Amino acid sequence: MKTLLFACAASLTTFGALAQQKPVIDTTEVNKLDEVLVQSIRVDADSPITYSNLSKQEIEERNLGQDLPILLNYLPSVVTTSDAGAGIGYTGFRVRGTGNQGINVTINGIPYNDAESLGSFFVNLQDFSSSIQSVQLQRGVGTSTNGAGAFGASLNILTDAADDKAYAEVNASAGSFNTSRANVKFGTGLISDHFSFSGRLSAIKSDGYVDRASSDLKSYFLQGSYRDENTLLKAIVFGGHEITYQSWNGIDAETLATNRRFNPIGFQYDDEGNFEGFYNNQVDNYKQDHIQLLWNQKYDGGWSTNLALNYTLGRGFYEEYVDSWYYENVNFSNDATFEALGWEPYEVDGELQTDTDLIRRRWLDNRYYVANLTTNYSDENIDFDAGIFGSLYSGDHYGEIVWARYFSQTEEAGYRYYFGTADKNEFTTFAKATWRIDDTWSVFGDVQGRFISYETDGIDNDRADFIIDENYSFFNPKAGVTITLDEFSRIYASYARANREPNRTDFENGNPVPESLNDFELGYRYTTDRARVYANAYYMDYRNQLVLTGAIDDVGAPIRQNSGSSYRLGLEIEAGLEIIPGMLATTPNIALSTNKNRDFFFERDGELQNLGNTNISYSPNVVAANRFDYFPVEGLRLSLLSKYVGEQYLGNIDAESSKLDAYFVNDFNAQYELGALGFAKSVTLTLLVNNFLSEEYVSNGYFFTYDDDFTNPGTVTTIEGTGYYPQAKINFLVGASVRF
Template sequence: MKKALTFFLLLQIFVSFSFAQGKVKGYVFDSETNKPLPGANVYVENLTIGSATDQNGYFEISYVPAGKIDVIASFIGYARQKKTVEIVPGAEVNLTFYLKPTVLPSQTVVVTALIATERESPVVFSNFEKQQIKDFYTTQDVPILLSELPSVLSYSWSGNGIGYNYLNLRGFDQRRISVLVNGIPQNDPEDHGVYWLDMPDLLASAGSVQVQRGAGSAFYGPPAIGGSVNIITSNFSLEPKISLFTGYGSYNTKKHSIAINSGLIENRYLFYSRLSYIATDGYREKSWAKFPAYFFSAIRYDENMTTQINLYGGPFEDHLVYRGIPKSWVKDKSKRRANLNYMDVTTRDDEIENFSQPHYEFLHEWRLSDNLVLNNTLFYIRGVGFWDMDASWADTIYFRLSSPYALKYGFSTSSQNPGEAIARYFIDLNQYGWLPRLMLKHDGGELTIGAEFRLHRGLHWGKIVWAQNLPERLPSDYKFYQYRGAKDIISYYIHEFFKLKPNLKLMASLQFVYNRYRVYNEKEFYDYDLGKWVSNEFTVPFYFLNPKIGISYDLTKNINIFGSFSITSREPSRRDLYDASDGHWYPWGKRPNFEVRPDGSYDFTKPLVKPERLFDLEFGGGYFSDNYKFTANFYYMDFKDELVKSGQLNIFGDPIVGNAEKTRHVGVELTFELKDLLINGFEISGNATISRNKIIKHGVYVWKNPYTGEKYSTPRRIPLDGKRIAGFPDNMASLRISYRKSGLFISILGKYVGDFYTDNFNLIPSNNVNRIDRKVDAYTVFDLTAGYKIDKVLSFKNVELKLQVNNLFNALYAGSGVGDEFYPGAERNYFVGIGFEF
């Protein structure tokens, strides 16, 4: 009797509890295709109950407590969706979720403060989306692909866009553009340069590229002066597949690649890998290059975390191209392909380069709550390799073979110069970094607090690989220079995006930057002026505070206006301070840019090259709709101590720069896009930049008047006030017309670049006695891209044929120049390829 009573009471409690619960069931679909999403997670927030959808997208959650609850549906590659429902005891609730495809969660680590959004961010920017990359990328490097964007100028040392390529933004070179991959800085910490060939075939694994124009547009890397370029890698697929591509083109250019996607494994893991090979003979003589490349990425998704690792790079080899040609050769088909060295003869066969720079990235996102996200990025970049250059111009003093060195290192004194010689320049660079970021969503906005911690350590040396005449007993590993360079980088920033009203947004940020250069362990050299052995070792710190404020306002549902003001400072590169690889010990070599004490030594606390400081004002607006887009932006950039080109190159082909006391850049940027105009599938887009880039106050000291040819017994100052700044075209424009129907795609791009000078004297034949011409002439180039895609052929899917014809009308032009050296663009050339999947 007692047992029966106990059983009855337990049964009554169970029944009462069961009737106090309910059930939630329903379906989860893709919002764009309306197809079911099997394996999607559906759960009750703050409870440990949930379910996964079946092959039909159906789910069912039982024993849901009565009352108001939040039900969340999530799936990899889609935005989460939340629905609030009231559970009535004993009842069932039917829900249907339509999830919107979005960027994979792994990429949110580089979004928010780094990426601008249309009609939200008061920032001037352009996007190059994944479809555009698929349409127009084959073998060309990033600068060439982006050259159609507003205010972007690119050129290539080899002429055909493979190898050493350079990108200018509003005329500012790569040293003054912050370049990032997944939010990780790519500018070299010592010389601020960007070497795209260290990241071969990166665009094949890119999901999007955003180019922001104007100061202070990046929080990591060197402070952005001209703007920033942020490449986001994302080539994952939720379905397993293998992709192949092969192609061939002018100058024996070829590309082969294979990419493997694992698809989603256990609803948690994704793997992607790519191997590729790009090779070319180059447009210019002896400008061949070979670029094997790899990219590997793995992601793990957890309920509140995303973890990703990336590994990419490629050990390349190429023949050196570091000199331009005389301007008179640019229009001469028989001479414009010449590749000259510092002996003004064709480069030697053994002037080659070998280098490898693997990138290791760890990206982690922890969603602490719906309103709080912590991101951490760790990275390591190692670059090691050498380049061999003709040094037949060098004597025993440059190579440190003269009597003081012979006595010190125990070899015989040479009675003659080395004669024909090849010198090897070697670097081993190591960079470590940590980029933490905390994002807090609050009423009306989002606050981001972040930091950057980077350490760079580099070993540099040079030695003779071969020479006609070498002293007896010279050690085989004898280095004629050697030193170590270092840079420590610490920055903190705070960034606020706040909606004052639904149509009024405020953005404000403040960044503190600390940079410290160091040169140490330099091999001693004999200073003939001081008559003793010396080595230069120093530490130079820089401190900056960079504020920015902007506002965005929607006048109507289609019209937006914005404005921003920023102050940005940037330190000179370490080479600007001291180029220890450029023969500084030489009696007439490049000396350290520091004040000289009365005893002839250098005061390394007083650098002669100053940081540049920019005041940047931007305002503009646009009209936005589904099929039409028009924007206009005005910028006013006022500089103090801008680092400008002197019109000279160092021995490695890099421009030598110095401070200009006061300069100014003013311009207007216009863009438009028209889609499905009159004919479905027809698109037209374009942009134009009209600017003025002037020296307001600046002068240089010369021994010879560049205009009259008069020589001076002592240096005289030549004023440059009112001159155009070297390297800045005043006018640029591009126009692209495309048509897409079914599997057919065809597009024509026209790019116009106005003239610009190669030095700040603005020398043209009519204003100097020697009729020197240092102006890159204006040019227009047209490119054609055509493709045809078939969904399935036999067992292959997405078979795509592609044809590119560059410089369609065979223009003979120079893409850029420095001083008397001009870099020719390739004549008409083509590339054809085929890609498919299975």
């Protein structure tokens, strides 16, 4: 019958399970109704796909309010970063060097990636880790999924399953940088053998490691379900409101050496250029709400169907103080001029007024509709999945002037200086099957077609026409084989094709073309009750890969460009071992890779040059992690977590100034389960000390170049610049969870 090995593999990868010799979950018993909601896009040990799982228990062990990407940090090939430096607010992760826009994220099978930017903003999933049942991270192209194509990985999230017993739970944590997290959770248990309701309310606050990089996050999660032997109906509503002080500009090398917590955003100057302080409301203010309706139905003969409907509403703005002296004398931008606002100059006290200090808000107001239908068939020999997916996205982009020192003679507060619309529609269909030929051989096939239309109208924030009318048709085949050598060992090989459309920022910065990828994977899995070793080699061959140039735009969004031909070649090894049964376990992993642009062209000093093969940006050749778990007494777990990330380039031209140093960071995690205590069914205490050796490290940055033809007239000199996002030195979080 159909197996969902994400539950089985979670038992194998759960560190405590190794140490306590918990039995492997029987894969014939894990096909629960909640889990089949995502069975069409998840994979198991019979699949020739490279993946890792995180169970609810593993997530809870370190969940003290930090964002989900930080909790993924110790998975193979994963590199995480935080703009504020402490893991709360704007955070992100890369897999095999592929960043936000190349990682497909789904929640209960519904795409979470923003339809236009293709990125996933985990700042809008405030405390969402407290409502997750399990996570599967597929590396490489993976299996067919919904939404934007996976170009380096896909992250599939399954939200909380209903609990059969009523409960109430309170979680609270606090720590460095005035960080605090509080949530309350509840569940009614099973009512009349069919109905259940549960929910969560959360609030998180943090000042951030970086100056003024504060976060004020509020969120909710509510669900109601009906289930019987063959039917599951779920209605889920979740969302939140985030207000984060902007910290996306980073700092230069000199500031990094002298004041690594400095935040340069929000400068205010007087007319003579004297510094007056920082604007206190230079924030990102955004609300996002999701409604999901999920229906799973099982039929006789091994058939089942899943129907999912989704509506997402997002609205919010970036608020910025634009100082006319700073933009004219330091930033060298025209953002504060009347011309940039579409205003006519006029005389003030006998002087022609052509610019002004102002406060602007750049708004995004969007709606996202999804319908997804899949059918599944399973017997002893075949697992078959097929589905259709459709989505409609509409978004309004506009800017408002909420205050100005000098308004035009015809405008006032609330003036919209730009307005544009965007509509993106997608239709996807797929079919895939795993055929277990015998006890040794299993073959896998998967075909997908994606059909996309993207249209924009109006003007952008530079008041330039921004009109796009593009249609894309992609065919993505996949195939593989798994060979079972014995009860402990499997080998697999697979090929997958992926195509991906450009995003909005790509169009704003040029004339991009779609990127394509051929992904070849070869792997080995060895598993026993007390040990496991997974190893896989991969070769990812790209055409027109949209690589990060290293530069960012004025709202921190990464700028990409098509690189022609490029590739990633790597080896990943992960293991789990009981060193002392029931007491000490270790789970190391390492990823070794080479990541190259072929014959990369770059215009330097006014001349187009072929730089040959260069390193792809943000792609370290070595990423390694390890975790030791020690169980000295019943209920107490002590963990040492270590992460090494090798040096990497922030650009694609191998400039020494763009090189980010390697770093090695160690965390300490302790959790003590007190069990029943008076009025409480259970009490759990958790301590997390991040970077306890106080390593001064930088996990992310940016790199830019520009041509200077002013300093030496008649010549063009390419100028390089680098920015850095420093991460926090030693910091801690301590928390308590009380369940009633």
